[in-house]
Amino acid sequence: MPDLPADTPVDRLARATPPTLARKVRGLSDRTIAWIFVAPTILLLLAINIFPLIWTIRLSFTNFRANRPNEPVEWVGLRNYQRILTDPDIWQTMQATAHFLFWTLFFQVLIGFTLAWLINRKFRGNDLMTTLIVIPMMLSPAVVGNFWTFLYQPQIGLINYAVEFVTGIPASSFTMLGSVSLAPWAIVIVDTWMWTPFVMLICLAGLRSIPDYIYEAAEVDRASKWRQFWTMTIPMVLPFLMLAVLFRGIENFKMFDLVVLLTGGGPGDTTLLSSIELKREAFEKWRTGYSSAYAIILFVTVFGLASIYVKALNKVKER
Amino acid sequence: MKARYLAATAALALVAGTSAKAEDLTLCWAAWDPANALVELSKDFEAQSGHKMNFEFVPWPNFADRMLNELNSGGKLCDLMIGDSQWIGAGAESGHYVKLNDFFDANGISMDAFVPATVTGYSEWPKGTPNYWSLPAFGDVVGWTYRKDWFERPELQAEFKEKYGRDLVAPATFAELKDIAEFFQGRDIDGKTVYGASIYTERGSEGITMGVMDVLYSFGFKYENPDKPYDMAGFVNSPGAVAGLEFYKSLYDCCTPPGMSNAYMGEGIDAYKSGQVAMQMNFAFTWPGFEVDPNVGGGKTGYLVNPAGPDGERFAQLGGQGISVVSYSEKQDAALEYIKWFAQPEVQAKWWSMGGFSCLRAVVEDPGFAASQPYAQTFLDSMAIVKDFWAEPSYATLLADSQKRFHDYVVAGQGTAQEALDGLVQDWTVTFEDEGKL
Structure with missing residues (x-):
């Protein structure tokens, strides 16, 4: 010791x-x-x-209205949920949201991946090109919404004049934002223009993560470019692509600002997305209980879909 | 000594004439030309009272959202509120506004001194009862402007007469208005393509409802059974109302400029000032701006009371606002002082001269009033035929319903006019049921 x-x-x-x-x-x-x-x-x-x-x-189980805080609040059970799920107008907004979601994701993935694949090649001005392409996503949605409103203006907008130049259809004879058939596509075009660069960047990260020696080995084995693309490039980029779809899907499910600025949900209800309808119910009609139920339904939908999707994503990663 | 005594007495009188303490008052209103005029006018109040005036102005598309949020949350931002006429029910029943009856009685302010339609529209709740929640502040009404210089062109007059068999003059009926709109639609004037008319189609706030209602009243539309409140079937969707809604859609389809699918006051002003349209539906507050505009001012513009419907009935949609004291304000005495000052005839006369549409009868019934501005008589005539949208506490929900129904039919072309109005009756019935009024 x-x-x-x-x-x-x-x-x-x-x-x-x-x-x-x-x-x-x-x-x-x-x-x-x-x-x-x-x-x-x-x-x-x-x-x-x-x-x-x-x-x-x-x-969501009450008839509470935020603009009348002093009124007695009644318990209404599932009535709000029942009214929402049986309301054809709500289903119309769901349909408009689904149309917007599907086509924006489709075009953004298609164009974003193509751009990433092209940018991934070595050429002069590659960095400058990448910077130029990502500019739209750096802009504020308020700015984008406002200037696309001008671009779509039938009398002074460039889009209508471009269509006239290509097709011969008179510029002032159609209106992109005021037409029931064209307005849903007009908002898809703007969102695609703005957010494709985001998808491109994620895809580019995926493409650059593929080691060169894999392609060199494929060349030695005389695999065609087409085969290399389908059996090596796509499977290795797929997790990145799926991640981009997840991010954009969640963002576009709650899309509000851009569409409000472009169409305000019109004409009629053709571009009335769920989030815009939710805002109207909550802060224009002041049906707080009803809009709370609507918000819960939307939350469960997004959460459920995202959970299923993340499981699929994990499976792809494990392969 | 005597002089010193007099000076002290005068100082005391001055102090007694104003409130004990100088306050910073905030007045809330929409951001538009009349608000700028009110800022100038209020400098006199500042000089007289010693209070300082601050202003919170919000652009029209966000005005209701912003200010109703403020009131509903019990906010103290606004001491004075110039709120839209339809807010009066909610303002009174939800306790947002201070009731002014006692104040008016104590200060000798009589509602008889104001244009009756503005008292009913801006101040009374419940309607038709002597319960006052605001002082009529700014009279407004939907009317029409037209290109008088185009109407006066001999070649156009001749062509119009040949085609329609009558003179090309300001229309007296909606049918005539549509003829004129069709006549101008797509016409080449001074090397530029012009269009018939600009009307309200806006979806987001209140635009299309103000426009459609402006026409429907003259076609026989009524909000409810006069003998049974909230009984709407057969009144809201009466055959006349259906015809009126069909007319509005036909006017939109035939005679508006391209791209006017979401147009309200601002778009109408732009279309008119830029020389795109021969006629324009808009609130009277826009008229002073046209008179001084280099393109359409200086006598080129005519002013028109809402035309009559097929049975000769003639009504117009009320606009405008009253000024109220917000009950959450901690400076209510000073706010009331402002209202007392604003109600004075000389202040109201100055208000009119600065571009504010006074509601005081002493101003509008003055013999020189009609000749004071080119649009003054049209304003007076229009104010005599006004009707207003629901002013119920649930007005926001009622408005959202009509916005949807009208826009879906008129702009998107979904369904028929009958279906749109039947649907509106259903929507409004549900709202009143939720309110416990049915």
């Missing part, structure tokens, strides 16, 4: 000093310290995410 040092005045002074916070913390377990660090974030999440969600669920 080693000799213990003598009890010096300094030691006695140290023992008399109260333990510092650091010493106290030193006595806590790792798990407790971890909880202390995480607790503020969890509290914040509970306050701004979970509590409003629970509150919204509660409101």
Whole structure:
């Protein structure tokens, strides 16, 4: 047993000093310290995410109206949900949302991947080209909505004049944003123009992650370019592509600003997306209980679809 | 000594004439030309009262959203609110506005001194009862402007007479208005293609409802059974109302410029000032701006009361607002002081001279009023035939329903006019059932 040092005045002074916070913390377990660090974030999440969600669920079973806070609130059970799910106008907005979602994803993936594939080749001005292509996604949706409104204007807009130049159809004889048949495509075009670069960037990251030696080995095995593309490029980029679809899908499901600026949901209800209808119910008609139920239905839809999709994505990654 | 005494007395009188404490008052309104005129006018109040005026102006498309949110949340931003006429029911029943009856009585302000339609439209709730929640502040009504210089061209007059068998003059009926609109549609004037008319089609706020209602009233539309409140079947969707809605759609289809599928006040002003259209539906507040415009001012513009319907009935959609004291304000005394000042005849006369449409009878019934501006008589005649949209507390829901039904039919061409109005009766019935009024 080693000799213990003598009890010096300094030691006695140290023992008399109260333990510092650091010493106290030193006595806590790792798990407790971890909880202390995480607790503020969890509290914040509970306050701004979970509590409003629970509150919204509660409101969805009532007839509460936020513009009449002093009126008695009645419990209406599932009536709000029943009214929403049997309302043909709501299904019309779902249909408009599905049309917008499907075609924007289709075009953005198709064009985004093609652009990424072309940009991935080595050529002079490659970096400049990439920068130019990504400019639209850097713009504010308010700016994009406003200038596309001018581009679509039948009397002064460039789009109508371009169509006249190509097809001979008089520029002022048709209106992209005011026509029932053209307006749903007009918003698809603008969203595709704005967000294709985002898909392109993700695809480009995927393409650049494929090692060159794989292609070199395929060349040695005399695999055709076509075969290399379908059996090597596409499977290796697919997880990236699916990720881009997930991001864009969630974003476009809740699309609001761009479409409000372009068409305001019109003409009629042809471009009335679910999020626009939700805003109208909540903050124009002030049917808070009803709109809470609508919000919950949309949340469950997005959450359910995203969960299924993420599982599929994980399976693709595991292959 | 005597002089010093007099000076002290005068100072005391001045202090007693104003409130005990100088306040910072905030007045909330829409961002438009009349609001700018009110800023100038209010400088007199600042000088007289010692209070400082601040202003919160919101563009029309967001005005209702922004201000109703403010009121519903009990916000203290606005001490004075010049709110839209249809807000009066919610303002009164939800306790947003201070009831002004006692204040009016105490200060000798009589509602008889104001144009009756504006008192009913802007101040009373319930309608037709002497319960006042605002002072009529800005009279407004939907009317029409037309290119008088085009109408007076001999070659156009001759061609029109040959085609329609009558003179090319301001239309007296909606049928005549449509003939004229068709006549001008696609016509080349001074090397430029012009169009018949600009009408309201906007979907997002209240545009298409204001436009459609402006026509429907004269076709026999009524909101409810006069003998049974909230009984709408057969009134909202009466044969006359259906014919009126069909007329509005036919006017939109035949005679508006391309791209006017979401047009309201601003788009109408642009179309008219840029020389695109021969006629334009718009609120009267736009008229002073046309008089000073280099393209359409200086006698080129004529002003027209809403034309008559097929049975000779003639009504117009009321616009305009009253000024109210917000009940959440902590400066209500100073806010009431502003209303007292604003109600004075000389202030109202100055208000009119600056472009504000006064509702005070002493101003509009003055012998010189009709000749004071080229549009003054049209304004007076229009104000005599006004009707307003629902002013119920649930007006926002009722408005959202009509916006959808009208836009779906008129612009998107979905269904028939009969289906649109039948659907509107259903929507409004559900709203009133939810309100417990049915």
